[in-house]
Amino acid sequence: MKLSGELFEEIISQLVSDSGSMQHNKRREPRVGVRAQGVITPWTLDRAAVKGTVxxxxxxxPGGICIVSAAPMQRGFRFVLQLQRVQREPLLANYEVRYCKLLSSNIWAVGGKLVNLNSTEADSSAA
Structure with a gap:
């Protein structure tokens, strides 16, 4: 299953509204397990020139993501998760790598902190 922009927005809005029920959890924000594919690209001005990685x-x-990748990523590396939306421009979620942990041979868990969330609609109007 691919994660759509609409599903992403719905999940995050539900997590934000449920954050009061975390009194005994050590995490700063609630999180939800997701088993979905996404496409990331390095955070660059010319995203069209860079091939995406599934x-x-x-x-x-609400403030982060954990992805599973076939390649390690350095702490501080920035990437863009692009999520398609029905009849709207894609949702772009910009993340900065906080940790990268080897799970098994050539499989890495990469934790990213959300830097900003926008759409290409906003990007094109700023130009």
């Missing part, structure tokens, strides 16, 4: 999305929170 990753598995493990979990989401």
């Amino acid at each position: 990753v598995m999305i493990r979990d989401l929170s």
Whole structure:
């Protein structure tokens, strides 16, 4: 299953509204497990010139993501998760890698902090 922009927005809005029920959890924000594919690209001005990489999305929170990747990523590396939306421009979620942990041979868990969330509609109007 691919994660759509609409589903992403719905999950995040539900997590934000449920954040009061986390009194005994050590995490700063609630998270939800997700088993979906996403496409990431390095955070660059010319995204069209860079081929996307398919990753598995493990979990989401209002402030972050955990993906499973076939390649390691350095702490501080920035990437864009692009999510398609029905009859709208794609949703772009910009993340910065906070950790990268080897799970097994050539399989890495990569945690990213959400830097900003926007759409290409906003990007094109700013130009």
